[in-house]
Amino acid sequence: MPVLFAEKKPSLNNKEFKNIFEKHYLRVYRLLTCFLSNRSTAEDIAQETFLRFYLTPPRDFDNVGGWLTQVAKNLAFNYLHREKSRAVRESHLELPLITEPELRLEEEEEKNVISQALHSLSERDRVCLTLRLSGMSYSEIAQAIEVKETSVGTILARAKERFKAEYLKLKGRDD
Incomplete structure (x- = not known):
């Protein structure tokens, strides 16, 4: 046809x-x-x-x-x-298994903890935080995660709290 x-x-x-x-x-x-x-x-x-x-x-x-x-x-x-x-x-x-060297730099450990904490979040929280840290505006984030622009601030605030709690848990502190 x-x-x-x-x-x-x-x-x-x-x-x-x-x-x-x-x-x-x-x-x-x-x-x-x-x-x-x-x-x-x-x-x-x-x-x-x-x-x-x-x-x-x-x-x-x-x-x-x-x-x-x-x-x-x-x-x-x-x-x-x-x-x-x-x-x-x-x-x-x-x-x-390939073992890691016994001595690791503090910076590498910190990056691993941050990465673990980030990957423990939901996809939406992870994407939202990452987009914001990469410099995207609320409008761009809203379009990327398909929510209203007015919801982005709340989503970011809650994602930050979840990230902080997971980060502290991984570091061995429950502040």
């Missing part, structure tokens, strides 16, 4: 793409670094995010930042899911 009315995809020239990349890359990269706690993986997924944007841009360019954030978030969660599945498969192979 022939297509009578084909939807026209928005075209994107190299200059427009470069401007969008320069405007949004750092925020997307920071978001992914917070989610994944791995700079190299964050760079790879940020690159994949912008490649998808270049190859199949959104129909509407009104909120490019929100579109990029949503794609980056989805790619990060897919990556984490694959890694979790891989870890489960490998655990069944009875591979010898």
Whole structure:
């Protein structure tokens, strides 16, 4: 059956793409670094995010930042899911465990506690906190997590409290 009315995809020239990349890359990269706690993986997924944007841009360019954030978030969660599945498969192979060095820097320990506390939160809380820390406005956050803008402040406040409680629990203090 022939297509009578084909939807026209928005075209994107190299200059427009470069401007969008320069405007949004750092925020997307920071978001992914917070989610994944791995700079190299964050760079790879940020690159994949912008490649998808270049190859199949959104129909509407009104909120490019929100579109990029949503794609980056989805790619990060897919990556984490694959890694979790891989870890489960490998655990069944009875591979010898690789032990960490006995002496770890305080900074590495702190990063691990923060990462654990962040990953113990619900997806919405984790995304909301990470987006805010990456510099997104309440309006952009509201669009990314699909809630009313007036709800973002309350969601952030509660997410911060949950994060603080989990962080203190992991550190061994119940303040």
